[in-house]
Amino acid sequence: MKKYNHLINEKSPYLLQHAENPVDWYPWCDEAFERAKNENKPIFLSIGYSTCHWCHVMEKESFQDEEVAKILNENFISIKVDREERPDIDSVYMNICQAMTGHGGWPLTIIMTPDKKPFFAGTYIPKYSKYNRLGLIDLLQRIAQLWNENREKLLLLADQITDEIKQALTHIQPKETIDEQIFTQAYDQLESQFDPEYGGFGSAPKFPTPHNLMFLLRYWKTTGNIKALAMVEKTLNSMSLGGIYDHIGFGFHRYSTDRQWILPHFEKMLYDQALISIAYLEAYQATGNLRYKKLCDEILSYVLRNLTNPDGGFYSAEDADSEGEEGKFYLWEFEELRKLLNQDEFNFVCEKFNIQKDGNYFDELRKGRTGKNIFYLTQQLNEEENEKWQRIRQKLFEHREKRIHPLKDDKILTDWNGLMIAAFAKAYSVLKIDEYLNVARKSADFILKNLYKDGKLLHRFRDGEAKIDGYLDDYSFFIWGLLELYEASFETRYLKTAIDLTETMIQLFWDGENGGFYFTDSENKDVIFRQKELYDGAIPSGNSVALLDLIKLAKITGRNDFNEIIDKLVETFATMVKKYPSAYTFFLSSLSFALTQSFEIFIVGKRDELGEILKVINSRFLPNKVILFKPSDEESDITTISPFTSEYKEINGKTTIYICTNYECKKPVNDIKELSNLLEEI
Missing domain, CATH: 3.40.30 (Glutaredoxin)
Incomplete structure (x- = not known):
């Protein structure tokens, strides 16, 4: 008979993946912290998400292991958190990890006191110590010994760490003004990081970061700087050639492990599809290049096929792994292709998509070729080649569909749905494909029916259950989606709801004393301090999108109270943005609405x-x-x-x-x- 831990009644696919672990996991709950206090045990907190490759590795290696479980169960209270379900908890401890170690990532490993104050932070930790790297078993045993023999020292350390990091992260910046010079400074930084050979910014690993491209398009529009547009086109073209793009089933993988965009980390996230499709759509508007329209359509067709709930709403992600192996679903053996295709088709894909007998896929773990192939192009196909490819692609797609698919994380998140609604609504406005408007409307109505209760948003819906109070991102991203949906449909109900939600967002998250929006509302007792996020990382920050929402609504309604908040929001973050403008490209795109021609x-x-x-x-x-x-x-x-x-x-x-x-x-x-x-x- 199977034995389950406390995660078995959770809805998160990530938590349910760990429900059969011998580790006595709890979800984040009062019961876990009460038990830690009563038994005088430290908390072992592990944060990840369902499509995280290294989270799977650490689970298989350590959390399914009886030896590790025994040490954890005897000496710690263990808590598992889905970072996508609880971004409030993840954000606080990720910032702490980065402050303590200089880096961060998932799985995130935190060891802390029963009152939530950390004294150890790390990411993936192997089971055994090797190459001067401390393993999980040795770490846990050392901390258990310290906790039993010198607990006061650890408690003091936890207090000091928490106080110092809280002061650093919640430090009130002096209010400043900001002018149009900031756009040129951000452009100069992006230009200095730009890879002229392969597009994108920096070297490996390489992330799409579509809001950088959106900013550059706006900079080109207002200044006429042709190089800004060229950087966008080079990046979008190179991304679409590489293996980071799924040429057979469409949609973008999370990032490229190499500089050339060839070798992806295979997970597919909803937010990437939303933001990247918007970048291609805007590039199509800017240039008229039909290739960008086609790519936008292909991304949206992937979302419709793989990430759309029949009742409306969009699922969160598809895993990198299937059958316990990263990328297995997407990779091809030479002989498999030879058998599936006729000689002419086989020659075509070998030549155009760089298929090799000994494989072209280089495994970053094994540091060598795997004998498998990923489809990627070194140059665009012409019209005739593309027609031929579409016939071959359909054959490959139908064959691939018979494989065991990666896990789908089918929870519906309000914030990511807001981004996707914005993408479908914008795509309808530009491309006039009725299905896009219907999909955007259906998703928005799903959120309003299932995740909008008593005038407030909830964050997560899965398996019939809506739960977790909404965060700033839920409000600001969904408001953006509603505003785009109004401009696509001219249904005032969406505009009125956007205004109502904006008023609620201000009430719940606005710092009336110092300006800026907090990520969590004042009722949230799970975080040890409230933070204001501004960095535009994998997704834009809630403050950056809120700025866009407020500027649009101020222009639509003429309301001066919205204008006052806009001014304070910009003043609050001006010092931070001026230090390194290119880290805040969505914020700057929003600001350009206020400072340049609109x-x-x-x-x-x-x-x-x-x-x-x-x-x-x-x-x-x-x-x-x-x-x-x-x-x-x-x-x-x-x-x-x-x-x-x-x-x-x-x-x-x-x-x-x-x-x-x-x-x-x-x-x-x-x-x-x-x-x-x-x-x-x-």
Whole structure:
């Protein structure tokens, strides 16, 4: 009979992966901390996520091991946390780990007192000590001995560490102003890190970081700097050629372990698909290059096929591993391909996709070739080659679908869904594919039905259960999605909900004394201190996206209280941003909306006449714009939301467009050609 620990009743796929471990795991809960206090034991905290390769390695090596479990169960209270489910806990202890060790990552290993104060931090730890690296068994035994023989010293150390790091992380920066020079400073830093041969920034490992590309597109738009656009195109083209892109099933893997984008870390995350598809979409608007449109469509088709809940909402991720081996689902043997394809097809994929008899895939662990192949290109296919490839790709895809698939993390997170809603809504606005609007609407409605209770958002939905109070990112990302959805559909219910949620976000997270949004609300007792996140890492920070939301809503509603918060938000973080601007590219993209040319576009008229008008507007790259629609042939409460729209009327009974930019309004137009000329002019 199987034996389970305390994780068995959890909903997180990551926690459930550990429910059969001999380690007596608890989820993060009062019961675990009470037991630690009552039994005078330290806490062993392990944080990871379901698609984390090294989390799997450490579980298999140590947490499934009876010897390790015995030491943990006798001397510690062990707690497992899913970082995606509890980003509040993860963020605090990850910052502590980075402060203590100079680096961070997952699995995150923290040993702390029963009152949550850490005295040891690390990441992956092998079971046994070797090569001067302390192993988990030796570490646990040493700490158990210290705890029993010199506990006061460890408690004092934990107090000192917590106090010092809390002071450093919550230090109030002096208020400063910020001007347009910051954009050039950020551009200069990105240019100095740019890899001219393969695109992207820095060397290996290489991350897509799409908000860097979004910032560069805005910088190009406002300055005319051609090199900024060239850096974006080089990166997007190189990424789409490499193995980081799944040429057979579409979608992007998490990052590339090499400089050339060839060898990926194979997990696929929802947030990457959302942000990368937006980057390709904006590049398509900026250049008209149909290849970027095609790539955006392919990414979204992957999300629809693999990461979409039938009831609405998007799943979180797909694992890197299948059958216990990283990348197994995605890799191909030479002979397997030879048998599957005819000679002409086989020759084509070998030549174009660099397939080799002894394999082209280099395993970073074994430091050698595995005999397996990953599909990647060294140059783009021409039209004829691409038609041929699509026929071959379908054959390969159908064959690959029969393999054992990687684990899908099917929890639905409000924040990541907000990003994906924004992506689908923007894609509909630009590409006019009805399915994209329907998908964005269905997901937003799913969140509003299942994760919006008593005026507040919840963070996670899985298996019929919505749980965990929403964080700043849940609010700011979902508000962004709702704003994009309003501009795609002109359904005011989404705009009204965005305003309601913004007011709640301010109430729950805004620091009225010192400015900035906290990540957690004041009711959260699980974190040992509240933090304000600004760094735009794998995903933008909640403060960066909140800035964009507030700027858009201030322009839509004319509300001065939103403008006051915008000013304080920028002042609060100005010192931090000035120190290293390129670490805050989404924040700077939002700021460019306030400091550079922006557009308020008001359309008054009939809904069925919007098609050509919106095509002219949305085919252009005009990132800093809001669009409002006031129907003349149906009831609407847009004038209640945006009082100044009551002054706008149709001219000569025709749908009319009003455009304001840089605090001045242009002459209204109701002719498509005039609209096009006006947009070219300004």
